[in-house]
Amino acid sequence: MNKLDFSRLAREISPEDRLRYSRLTREQALALSPKEKIRYFFSLQVKHAKLTLVEKRIERCLGPFSEERIIALIGPTGAGKTSFSEYFLGAKLISEDVGLIPFIMVKVPALGPRAVSWSGVYRSILKAGHEPLIEKKRASFVKDGRLQTVQASSKASLLSLRTAIENMLENRGTVLLALDEALHLLRSGDPVVVMDSVKSMADAASCQLLLIGSYDLLELVTSYGQVVRRGGLVYFDRYRSKVMNEKGELVRNEIDIEDFGAAIQKLQRRWPCESHPNFYAAREILLDATLGIFGLLKEFMVGGFKCEAQHNA
Incomplete structure (x- = not known):
């Protein structure tokens, strides 16, 4: 070598x-x-002062009675946000029941100049939750007093995937869904539309949503009023x-x-x-x-x- x-x-x-x-x-x-x-x-994962502070702040945001549906974990690249989420939150939010997945974490794919692909994000969440037959998912809805199903196609529609996520999170007993590299959601497309989708997902899901990203995520999260009112902001600081x-x-x-x-x-x-x-x-x-x-x-x-x-x- x-x-x-x-x-x-x-x-x-x-x-x-x-x-x-x-x-x-x-x-x-x-x-x-x-x-x-x-x-x-x-x-190696070791507890240090800045990490312990972040852990305490996250714990205050979590819980069934918390009003903070969206939590943003923001800090410099390399601070340890991903490792903290994988290791410490993953260890804290664990169930002895093999059918339950209290903590699900996915990395938002980088899509370059293209518009954000919610289809890819939704599929990543379903895969992380070990959901079977993802492409066979079909959403149902009531129209004119009758129960109807989204027409079948070669791939599941966005509505079908999103409905499948909502059902999966409830069935798996998920309490926290973490989206790492959340900046990739915001790199393309209208930021307001993107954040509307994030807020809507948090409202519909039975769990809390954790957005993980660097400083670029801070301006958008703090400028989006509904997220500020409904969420918590946790900063992973560096040593000085x-x-x-x-x-x-x-x-x-x-x-x-x-x-x-x-x-x-x-x-x-x-x-x-x-x-x-x-x-x-x-x-x-x-x-x-x-x-x-x-x-x-x-x-x-x-x-x-x-x-x-x-x-x-």
Whole structure:
């Protein structure tokens, strides 16, 4: 292996991989191949100060009596929004009944310059909910006092898919439907129409809706009045080495530096090599180098055994 594509390796890690790696002892981690060590390290999920704050805010938004039908989780790319949703929310919202799926998460497909394809989004949701015979779905409605069904075609219609989603979410006992990379919904098409569709889905579904995205999602969500009134906004902040004091001066941010260092120590304890650089001693340098984005920290740290991986490949 002459060159490692760290980003690609990270993207290839599935929830099942994360679970398998989380069960490894240190001895087992040390015995992994160089490539597997990198995958193992990228899969690590540790609680840190910013994540704990997000978890508390999300918990306040969730629940059967919450009036916040739409929740937006917004933060910088690499902050850990996706990992938090997959790992922490997925673990919290779980049922012993194999027929129930309390938490469903899908990644909205990137469609480039084309208009947003709700058909693709709906099919992704149905697949994530393990719904069978997706293309055979047919919506029924009452017209002139008679029950009618949408005419059959080669593919299920949007109405049929949407009706199937509403029924599936109720039957699966889903309490939270998460749409990752929600920005892709807004990249094309009329933003107001897109958000109308999102709001309508939240109203019709029996569960809450979580939109996950970067800063680009913030302006649209906050400018759409009905979402603001019906939803909650949770910000996944980054760590900052400096903060402004009461005099308007930038001073050393002791709290964030200490919390960032504590997160580094947690990762160091799971380091998959016999020895490692003293990352904690360089915590302030790493904080500035990563812009305080926790997800980027792993990429910087993984360079610590890059040479070993290339040597042993």
